[in-house]
Amino acid sequence: MNIIKNRYIFFLISLIVIIPGLVFLGLNWKQDPVEGPIRLGIDFRGGSLLEIEFNGARPNASEVTAIYNEVSTEAESVKDPIIQPLGDNAYAIRSRAMNDETKSVIISKVEALAGPVTVLNFTSVSASVGAEVTRAAGVAIFMAAAAILLYIWWAFRGVEHPMRYGAAAVLAMLHDVLVVLGVEAMFGYFLGWEADALFLTAMLTIIGFSVHDTIVVFDRVRENSRVYRRLDYETLVNHSIVQTLDRSLVTQLTVIFTLVALVLFGGDTIRHFVIILLIGIFSGTYSSIFNAAPFLVVWENREWENWFKRKKAAA
């Protein structure tokens, strides 16, 4: 099996997945320049989410909107909430941030309209906190990437060019981040999914897993480069990938088993989170086999110097 030989085909496959994602990131941005390329949930954007279950018949969404508009004030505008049905007899209502008194007023008015209700969930985050959390999330991802780059650099100090391994791992990681962001943008575009704090958690887990996977492949390159000193680099890397292929697939399968169990039986609250994790984990395995390790070869041959043409086999 020669994965390294076909490396540009695999890079192309990655691009085919990533580019549509980028397009949707752009589409979201164009659609709503204020919100940006990803539909951010209230954790990042600020706002309120009220989930209420009706014991009796569920009223029309327009009636609930009317209540919100009535309660809305200049200082605390909760006008024109976004109302989505939740199951058979509940609503998820999103608006701008509101305090608890406003919430009580709304609840009592809704109860006057439709009889007793149960508040399943109420969240309100002020816009300033949301903005700060968004910035911090960016910093967290950046810090994670930097820390991992440094760690790999240090862990591979025994081989030639240890920094390349760190850079390749981070590149593969960026690949997975882009894939997941693109998919999230697509879901956001079609299904209205919003990125919340759990999405960030998923993202950071994917980063961890992606690097975890890449390191296993690189570890084999590290070991083989000591054992087979005379082998040329391409063959060495390819051999390492093939040797770790079984393990990569088995591990991927076990993680996917547990995640699929979570998607099917874990309940609605974390479904979005787990689906993003699944996609990210899949992408993580792909990128460590088909991107990270081949990238080492691209760097070794300095292929960008002749427009990414492969070195002649004899060279």
Add this chain to the structure above:
Amino acid sequence: MYRNKTLWLSIIAALVIFALWVDLSKTLYVPSPFSDKPLVNRNVEVKLGLDLRGGLQTLLEADVPADRVVKAEDMTNAKNILENRANGLGVSEVVMQVAGDRRIVAEFPGATNSDEVVASLKKTASLEFVDMGNTPVPEGTIIQTDFGASEPTSVSPDSETPPDANAIVYHTVMTGADLDSATVGQDNSGQYVINFTLTQKGSTIFGDYTSKNVGKYLAITLDKQVISAPVINQPILGGQGSISGSFTLESANALAVQLRSGALPIPIKIVESRTVGPTLGEESVRKSVQAGVLGLIVVILFMTLYYRMPGALAALALIVYSLLSLMLFKLIPVVLTLPGIAGFILSIGMAVDANVLIFERLKEELRAGKNLRQSIDIAWSRAWPSIRDSNSSTLITCLILFIFGNTFGASMVKGFSVTLALGVLVSLFTAILVTRTFLHTALDNLKFSEHPSWFGL
């Protein structure tokens, strides 16, 4: 590195028995043979986060301009004061933590009426000096006063004995607003007291009142609760006085802080509020546990079918892993949130990875014709660097997630990072030592050369 199989086997057995004891009991109770006091008496129930049991979580922030530095001491004091107020609400297990340098996370498990909780948190603690007339009151009594009431009605306690003691509304002479400063000191007998000075206006009121009421009781109340109710021994004219009660140094300090600032050392506003209904929580617990058990079963089946004998032993090690993790969650204790459970389930997948790495290595060495015992040793030592490095990177991510979650009071993110990190650490132990011990034990009792299919070869 690995020599004494019997030793490890007994350590593992002891750990498993201990873990089973912790996992299956609600309290750890060990009676002492020498006294009535038990040696160990600890509640080890699984602590569920708000998203699983229902309740209210709020994020409070210092309401000062963003560029002003908030002193850590102020935040801690504010937290302590809020904690006292919250405990007065009768909500059990209130958790308050300072998050970052200007926020406090407050969690009220089981609280459903968020308005009530929030309103009472916002309410500033008010100090009052109350005219009790000739009635002595014990500390801790809650009384009614005319301060802050919508219709100030003054009922003299000297009048006819009222039918219900609770119905008496006492007159407030002065409030904390007239206080200039308050410090902690000690009186002649070494008891902690709070020395206060009054503003000019306060001095006048207090001087007048104490002159006229020598020999009567004056109650000092905080949020209508009596802290102390001394007898006025002599007129206090200089605008200085002291409050004695049964204070410890800490409680005296806390009170002095409250008095100095009227209420909180810094103004606080609510920036985030989350309420989860209890039914949603219950359903989530049930579903996640189902998913976890199912995930575990599928992984066990898969490992056994794919790697045969070693796989079955790894599956056994995985059960040890689950028992140990649950034990740690209960002992530490880790508050389990929904993402926390997700993190744990994900760590099951990662726990298997270490074994997969080793077994793939084992197969390779066996195919290369090495004997079994040699192969096991080589497999373990060769797989170790990749297990070490890959898990280190996961731990690094966990650390960054934890810091992020801690700073922003995002307990979901924090919960996830804690369970994932614990899972990774426990998995290193089970995958490396437990599986290996099991494998060596099994090998003493069979000959591999007769059963290559047991190793999937």
